[in-house]
Amino acid sequence: MSNDDDREQRSFESLLDAARCESPSADLGDRVLEQLGYRERLARMTPARRSRALLWSSSLLAAAVLLFVLAPKFASDPLISAERASAGSLRELPTSTPSASPLSAPPAKAPCALGAIASGSEPMIDDFEDGDDAIRPFEGRIGFWRWAREIDEPRSAPALIPVPRPDATRTNRLAQHVKGGQLLDWGATVEVDFRPACYDASRYVGLSFQARGPGRIYVAARERAVIPIAEGGSCELDCHNPHVVKVELESSFRTYQIRWSELRQRGIGKPPLDAQRLHSLAFLIRAEDTPYDVWLDDVRFLQR
Numbered sequence: 684m685s686n687d688d689d690r691e692q693r694s695f696e697s698l699l700d701a702a703r704c705e706s707p708s709a710d711l712g713d714r715v716l717e718q719l720g721y722r723e724r725l726a727r728m729t730p731a732r733r734s735r736a737l738l739w740s741s742s743l744l745a746a747a748v749l750l751f752v753l754a755p756k757f758a759s760d761p762l763i764s765a766e767r768a769s770a771g772s773l774r775e776l777p778t779s780t781p782s783a784s785p786l787s788a789p790p791a792k793a794p795c796a797l798g799a800i801a802s803g804s805e806p807m808i809d810d811f812e813d814g815d816d817a818i819r820p821f822e823g824r825i826g827f828w829r830w831a832r833e834i835d836e837p838r839s840a841p842a843l844i845p846v847p848r849p850d851a852t853r854t855n856r857l858a859q860h861v862k863g864g865q866l867l868d869w870g871a872t873v874e875v876d877f878r879p880a881c882y883d884a885s886r887y888v889g890l891s892f893q894a895r896g897p898g899r900i901y902v903a904a905r906e907r908a909v910i911p912i913a914e915g916g917s918c919e920l921d922c923h924n925p926h927v928v929k930v931e932l933e934s935s936f937r938t939y940q941i942r943w944s945e946l947r948q949r950g951i952g953k954p955p956l957d958a959q960r961l962h963s964l965a966f967l968i969r970a971e972d973t974p975y976d977v978w979l980d981d982v983r984f985l986q987r
Contacts, residue, residue, distance in 0.1 A: 799825075800822075828875050848978070
């Protein structure tokens, strides 16, 4: 008998011993996988050796499968369990910590590990000239504009489609426009969520946009940390407290530039904005600033 045959004979007998104890050995899974790999090496053997090795390998695999199928039944059978308990007073079986299965699922990645990272070379978020509700697909940015109001049902805010500007030109035809009456609770917002909900805009220093009033708005950059878990964020306490800055609008379009350092959270001792973890951008209209009639155009990141 060859060395390979002798090794397979000993492995097979070891498995039978484990089966008689009604409990699979800790390394059985690894050994079954080893046998599967061994079968792939049969093709490199001579016909005579292949025949002998295949016989032992098939027997070994069949015994392993039988052991995996019957072991749970043995464990749940009250008669066998009682017998094992009595046998335990005669001989204690060795115990060991099972090794990690090679088929175990890999750990889930953190949400921000899946987010896109801006290179700093394509600052345009949306100029609205394409006439749809999607932002421009630059630097991995994906998102859709919506107009959320306190009168809307939760998560039912309508998509926001651009309309012709009052002062439209051939190269600048469309803009976003929202208009409404008196609101009494938190107000309304024009916003866009990034997908995945963790966008790294740290290569930029802020935002630039055109807007016209009357009244005022609050520009908000929302980190993932201020968004509740149920809405795709990681916040558990003091949620919906984004970094904001107040902007006084004028009756005609004007370009505004906001730096990340100008944005502040409500409260004392709050940390600065983390532009590596942006969840969304929002242009907030508070209830005290309603009725409202706001235009928005050429939203982009501010380059260094």
